[in-house]
Amino acid sequence: EVQLVESGGGLVQPGRSLRLSCAASGFTFDDYAMHWVRQAPGKGLEWVSGISWNRDIIGYADSVKGRFTISRDNAKNSLYLQMNSLRTEDTAFYYCAKAFLNNNCPSSWGQGTLVTVSS
Amino acid sequence: QTVVTQEPSFSVSPGGTVTLTCGLSSDSVSTRYYPSWYQQTPGQAPRTLIYSTNTRSSGVPDRFSGSILGNKAALTITGVQADDESDYYCVLYMGSGLWFGGGTKLTVL
Numbered sequence: 001e002v003q004l005v006e007s008g009g010g011l012v013q014p015g016r017s018l019r020l021s022c023a024a025s026g027f028t029f030d031d032y033a034m035h036w037v038r039q040a041p042g043k044g045l046e047w048v049s050g051i052s053w054n055r056d057i058i059g060y061a062d063s064v065k066g067r068f069t070i071s072r073d074n075a076k077n078s079l080y081l082q083m084n085s086l087r088t089e090d091t092a093f094y095y096c097a098k099a100f101l102n103n104n105c106p107s108s109w110g111q112g113t114l115v116t117v118s119s
Numbered sequence: 120q121t122v123v124t125q126e127p128s129f130s131v132s133p134g135g136t137v138t139l140t141c142g143l144s145s146d147s148v149s150t151r152y153y154p155s156w157y158q159q160t161p162g163q164a165p166r167t168l169i170y171s172t173n174t175r176s177s178g179v180p181d182r183f184s185g186s187i188l189g190n191k192a193a194l195t196i197t198g199v200q201a202d203d204e205s206d207y208y209c210v211l212y213m214g215s216g217l218w219f220g221g222g223t224k225l226t227v228l
Contacts, residue, residue: 035217045157045165045208047217059216095164103153103171104212109164 002026002108011114022079022096026104030074033099036081038092086117131199139223140191141209147190152211154192159206181220201227
């Protein structure tokens, strides 16, 4: 069974940094692209960033480009999101998602971790 | 500016059929965007329903189906049940990343 467990969320002041982690199990992690998707309270889903299985292809939403960095450690079956220069509008649940092999869209989702940016 | 459009809300009676759509501001939606559909209830993570236009994810009942209707992707739910009341999101894959629609809130009444 695919399991994705996010951690690292919390309350942080504007301008500070936070690093999210996602521990994956139940599948061959280094076969799959992975994504971070967020959802502000009461709002819709927003793609944040994605990374291919071998890190060759990395993409970011315009709203986080230059501030967030996605990475993965295939040896540790882990996905990360380094978030710098956080803004109040980054407040959201952050979901880790495994992609389908053939189309890169999310197939399985973690339960999410809440990031609150507030002074 | 890429905008993926969905109906903000929809109402359906139990046992009825509803079709939700997913459009693109700058183009027609086609299979090359691999449209996928997700269901989300309050406080829960999204659940994958449909991927690559019309393939049901594991465990999804055949009441849920995906297609291309005209220039949009579509999610059709037949024999609607009370617990289908949820938010439904589509996503399109483009080379630059993933684009989610704003979601449709489906009410069963």
